[in-house]
Ligand SMILES: Nc1ncnc2c1ncn2[C@@H]1O[C@H](COP(=O)(O)OP(=O)(O)O)[C@@H](O)[C@H]1O
């Protein structure tokens with residue numbers, strides 16, 4: 001993609017807080033209509049990147065462009081085009097759902113006659129219409145996030161920045177939320193979001209894996225998986241933790257990750273190592289119920305890149 | 313611009329209306345503090361426990377004693393017959409003051425000589441004692457001025473004082489003014505300052521804490537619009553405070569209001585702008601409501617002490633006096649007391665009014681500048 005076509009262009013931005021280098025030389029470009037995911041453990045720098053994109057935090061160095069507009073030089077031009085939903089969207093809890101929407105609509109200079117119509121439409125899409133008159137403080141966590149999204153979308157932004165929008169939201173609301181995001185993408189809105197959920201990361205069109213303020217890898221989910229060295233075996237059994245420890249240092253094992261009742265074992269050659277691992281576990285008194293080759297998830301890729309401590 | 317400001321104001325109004333306790337929190341502490349200050353914080357001392365020893369036992373001495381009793385400020389707890397009883401009364405704490413009229417008082421007074429009157433006060437509560445002493449000297453000098461002309465030829469009047477008191481009176485004691493009159497106008501400034509500074513600081517810090525501030529800042533709103541939206545309601549609340557306490561002082565405590573209400577309005581407006589600037593500045597220095605609370609606490613006390621509300625500025629060491637120069641409350645107290653009690657106008661008050669205008673400008677300017685930076 002040519003730089004001038006990018007809806008969001010980030011080149012070599014850095015930001016430090018005192019001695020903490022929160023973001024170091026981060027660059028990426030997002031095409032119009034993409035859903036771009038920032039994935040990384042706590043403290044990786046996701047929020048800092050999004051805040052700089054939103055223009056509430058100035059980078060120490062680097063360049064940021066939204067729709068070709070330099071965010072640092074012309075923030076007033078960039079603001080009407082973008083929308084930023086912080087990790088915890090600021091709703092006025094003493095005001096009703098409708099009052100919150102009207103407030104943000106006026107703040108973003110949505111023309112009077114459009115306010116009602118667009119608010120209505122968004123509320124319907126979010127399934128919040130029956131709660132128009134309820135105080136925002138009395139909504140559930142999931143409904144609050146959806147109301148935040150409605151407020152963030154009221155001025156029809158071209159670029160939507162979402163910081164962990166579904167953290168702490170129940171699965172049903174999360175599904176609704178993603179349905180809205182897909183709908184937005186259809187209408188050409190560019191979305192940059194950060195997430196701690198791996199299943200959510202897989203729904204993005206492209207991902208940047210962040211660690212300690214740096215991008216470790218950036219590609220489509222499929223591209224990232226294809227690029228992972230070696231193959232992945234899932235070992236199931238009654239004592240996954242014991243098996244995890246027993247397999248450390250076995251020949252051909254490049255990485256181990258405990259995933260619930262499975263152990264994910266990254267090996268150089270799946271066909272050759274699967275029987276070896278079974279034998280080695282049996283010799284140590286474990287009886288694995290199955291050992292299968294699987295598709296790696298985003299978490300496996302992270303661990304493959306950075307080791308187990310970087311697990312998001 | 314106008315739309316966004318209107319939206320901000322509408323929002324503030326809605327939040328205030330939804331907050332069931334808001335009116336209670338705004339008004340009740342105000343009234344309680346006014347009442348507390350109006351009744352308790354006063355230089356007036358009543359019912360001083362007093363022991364009497366009249367060794368002259370003349371018409372003149374009894375006349376003087378009846379004056380003491382008539383004021384209602386002295387409770388005669390003991391009419392002694394010997395000096396040792398007086399000492400005992402003071403030592404045991406039964407009496408705070410003792411008045412001894414020595415033998416020959418009437419004769420000396422009639423002869424135009426120095427008539428001996430001794431006053432002993434219990435120095436452990438020096439404030440009360442000195443105030444009591446002030447009353448005593450006032451009563452005595454009144455008595456003296458009433459009796460002398462008929463007793464003594466006018467020509468010798470400006471010789472030695474007829475009644476000699478053993479202790480001097482406090483220079484600041486000003487028996488001409490009712491103390492409530494002095495205090496109530498002061499309370500208006502002090503309470504309004506406390507309320508407006510803390511309301512402003514807390515309101516903005518709360519938006520920061522809840523996350524709505526960041527949300528608003530990504531909108532095309534300008535910091536000035538946001539600040540106006542946040543401060544106009546508190547400006548109005550502050551004016552309401554001033555009006556309420558003024559009405560209370562005039563109607564309840566019968567403080568005279570002899571000046572021009574428009575000058576009061578001008579002074580109050582300038583003062584409120586400075587207070588809002590201070591509140592804003594506080595909000596840019598605090599990340600959390602706790603921090604704002606602590607800062608507010610540290611700020612309000614010195615402002616109060618260095619205002620001349622209760623402690624005269626002239627009596628402060630030079631470096632403290634310099635600090636009072638940047639205290640808006642100092643100027644407002646001058647304006648408000650002058651408007652209330654003296655009725656003087658702009659011609660006299662313009663230095664104080666300009667000082668407040670300058671402070672307001674500086675504080676608001678500084679806080680708007682800092683406000684931008686504090687968003688990072
Ligand atoms: N306002 C700030 N002041 C000081 N340090 C900060 C601030 N914001 C973020 N940081 C630090 O920068 C690093 C990255 O933080 P952040 O961007 O919030 O990460 P993430 O959102 O991925 O959890 C962390 O080490 C965090 O402590």
Ligand SMILES: [Mg+2]
Pocket residue numbers: 046047048087163
């Ligand atoms: Mg974060």
